[in-house]
Amino acid sequence: MSNPAGIPQQAAPGALTFTLLRLLADREFHSGEVLAKRLEISRASVNNALRGLGDYGLTLHSVRGRGYRLANPPQWLDAARIGEHLGEDGKRLRIEILDSAPSSNTLLMQQAARGAPSGSVLAVEWQTGGRGRMGRTWCSGLGNALTFSLLWRFECGLAALSGLSLASGVALMRALRTLGVEGARLKWPNDALGARGKLAGILVEAQGDMLGPSAVVIGIGLNLSLPEPVLRQIGQPVTSLADLASPAPERNLLFAALLRELHGVLSGFARNGFAALREEWESYHGAQGQRVQLLSPDGSKMTGVALGVAEDGSLVLETPQGIRRFHAGEISLRSGERENAAD
Numbered sequence: 538m539s540n541p542a543g544i545p546q547q548a549a550p551g552a553l554t555f556t557l558l559r560l561l562a563d564r565e566f567h568s569g570e571v572l573a574k575r576l577e578i579s580r581a582s583v584n585n586a587l588r589g590l591g592d593y594g595l596t597l598h599s600v601r602g603r604g605y606r607l608a609n610p611p612q613w614l615d616a617a618r619i620g621e622h623l624g625e626d627g628k629r630l631r632i633e634i635l636d637s638a639p640s641s642n643t644l645l646m647q648q649a650a651r652g653a654p655s656g657s658v659l660a661v662e663w664q665t666g667g668r669g670r671m672g673r674t675w676c677s678g679l680g681n682a683l684t685f686s687l688l689w690r691f692e693c694g695l696a697a698l699s700g701l702s703l704a705s706g707v708a709l710m711r712a713l714r715t716l717g718v719e720g721a722r723l724k725w726p727n728d729a730l731g732a733r734g735k736l737a738g739i740l741v742e743a744q745g746d747m748l749g750p751s752a753v754v755i756g757i758g759l760n761l762s763l764p765e766p767v768l769r770q771i772g773q774p775v776t777s778l779a780d781l782a783s784p785a786p787e788r789n790l791l792f793a794a795l796l797r798e799l800h801g802v803l804s805g806f807a808r809n810g811f812a813a814l815r816e817e818w819e820s821y822h823g824a825q826g827q828r829v830q831l832l833s834p835d836g837s838k839m840t841g842v843a844l845g846v847a848e849d850g851s852l853v854l855e856t857p858q859g860i861r862r863f864h865a866g867e868i869s870l871r872s873g874e875r876e877n878a879a880d
Contacts, residue, residue, distance in 0.1 A: 549637035594764035611680020612788035622793030655690035694749035700811025700850025722823030734774025
């Protein structure tokens with residue numbers, strides 16, 4: 538989740554911590570001595586590796602004579618399980634899962650420059666430098682968010698990719714609804730909201746020529762749950778899938794649903810652009826027909842009624858000066874003087 542306050546993210550857990558957490562995934566007590574023997578390390582090393590898990594949104598019980606028990610183990614991403622959920626669709630994707638990395642978008646952009654194929658997917662359990670739009674930090678706990686990036690190659694140039702972040706939002710909404718998650722809405726240009734605030738963010742980065750071909754990396758961060766240590770880092774209204782569905786979709790199933798919908802939407806976008814998705818995007822738009830305030834990159838503000846979006850993905854506002862289109866900015870929903878849609 539984006540963190541406007543700029544609070545530093547927790548350093549990544551070490552490789553030994555990840556190994557121990559997977560051994561504790563059954564929610565049962567495990568003796569420190571048994572864990573140490575199994576991994577051929579000292580008990581002190583086990584203890585040190587399991588310190589400070591609360592900072593990652595996890596709860597560890599340590600009981601003398603019984604050992605360690607993880608109360609809320611992460612739902613670990615598993616490429617094989619994701620592939621099973623995808624079926625034939627999985628053959629078009631190459632999925633890589635890392636325990637930790639600075640940023641899935643940054644790594645996948647680097648891989649794209651080295652020739653990685655379209656359909657390459659990179660998911661990271663813990664990002665130390667996850668990024669949102671406008672350089673914001675993305676904050677999440679371990680296993681209670683889904684943060685991944687997808688590389689897609691287009692024959693068209695960068696000039697033809699207008700509206701791609703909105704198209705990705707349509708894929709996100711389709712996936713959530715397929716899994717029975719209701720109550721999420723889109724916010725122009727690249728967020729999804731729940732009743733309490735921001736649910737997900739989309740970051741699109743591109744490389745290539747204006748006339749083509751081009752390569753795009755689409756990064757998505759989606760909150761599954763929000764433990765208190767994570768909430769303390771964020772500093773803005775937020776929500777999670779746990780607030781919208783009980784139980785929330787299993788993480789690997791959710792990931793597969795998102796990848797399937799992204800594949801379909803991006804394939805259609807390559808043929809028809811955003812125009813074919815415009816009406817569907819507006820049907821998910823949380824501010825459709827409502828009074829909003831737009832903060833432009835230059836700091837100016839404009840208030841008007843959100844009429845929707847144009848075929849290039851620009852925001853269409855009815856303002857005192859007439860109907861205008863905007864290609865960049867941050868909007869907030871206006872109700873008197875109260876803002877109730879998070880940036």
